[in-house]
Amino acid sequence: DQQVKQNSPSLSVQEGRISILNCDYTNSMFDYFLWYKKYPAEGPTFLISISSIKDKNEDGRFTVFLNKSAKHLSLHIVPSQPGDSAVYFCAAKGGATSGTYKYIFGTGTRLKVLA
Amino acid sequence: AAGVIQSPRHLIKEKRETATLKCYPIPRHDTVYWYQQGPGQDPQFLISFYEKMQSDKGSIPDRFSAQQFSDYHSELNMSSLELGDSALYFCASSPGGLEEQYFGPGTRLTVT
Numbered sequence: 001d002q003q004v005k006q007n008s009p010s011l012s013v014q015e016g017r018i019s020i021l022n023c024d025y026t027n028s029m030f031d032y033f034l035w036y037k038k039y040p041a042e043g044p045t046f047l048i049s050i051s052s053i054k055d056k057n058e059d060g061r062f063t064v065f066l067n068k069s070a071k072h073l074s075l076h077i078v079p080s081q082p083g084d085s086a087v088y089f090c091a092a093k094g095g096a097t098s099g100t101y102k103y104i105f106g107t108g109t110r111l112k113v114l115a
Numbered sequence: 116a117a118g119v120i121q122s123p124r125h126l127i128k129e130k131r132e133t134a135t136l137k138c139y140p141i142p143r144h145d146t147v148y149w150y151q152q153g154p155g156q157d158p159q160f161l162i163s164f165y166e167k168m169q170s171d172k173g174s175i176p177d178r179f180s181a182q183q184f185s186d187y188h189s190e191l192n193m194s195s196l197e198l199g200d201s202a203l204y205f206c207a208s209s210p211g212g213l214e215e216q217y218f219g220p221g222t223r224l225t226v227t
Binding site for chain 1: 119150158160163203218220
């Protein structure tokens with residue numbers, strides 16, 4: 001039972017254009033969401049997060065949008081750069097009321113930015 | 116800035132052997148998490164510790180055990196290794212479990 005889903009296993013985008021990575025979740029108890037970037041043989045690197053009380057968070061070229069009613073979040077990268085090529089994981093965390101702080105990861109989307 | 120340190124980075128063991136993975140969290144981080152990532156899979160949460168006490172448990176097999184020590188480093192002990200245990204094992208740390216988790220580089224375990 002995958003509580004966090006990334007339905008696109010891969011995505012190719014031209015350099016300079018927008019990359020949009022999507023993530024859906026099923027558990028309404030999740031109250032904190034994150035995007036991680038992962039290169040081969042390295043640990044995930046934190047990119048950007050969003051609390052469930054917000055619907056948008058922006059950090060430089062990265063913007064995360066949260067639609068709680070649809071249980072959907074997305075990561076926008078503008079403009080995309082070849083160095084952004086990596087696997088992107090979204091992760092969700094249950095808050096204090098759920099009694100757990102562990103992350104549930106999505107299955108990842110491999111982004112390839114073409115020069 | 117100091118990051119999460121994991122050792123060893125690579126480990127090769129035979130079936131039925133034991134393995135111990137170590138994790139040194141970022142200074143002043145009191146919470147440690149262990150994740151297992153199989154080939155082509157997403158990271159799966161195994162277990163976490165807060166202030167040296169187990170705080171959460173995920174899909175950790177009974178053959179595995181873990182603990183957090185007084186200096187906040189953590190060790191994951193794996194016994195009776197099976198071929199399916201071959202994976203990347205990540206440790207992450209956070210201050211109090213309320214913030215983003217910062218991941219180490221992982222230990223690649225290969226069971227032959």
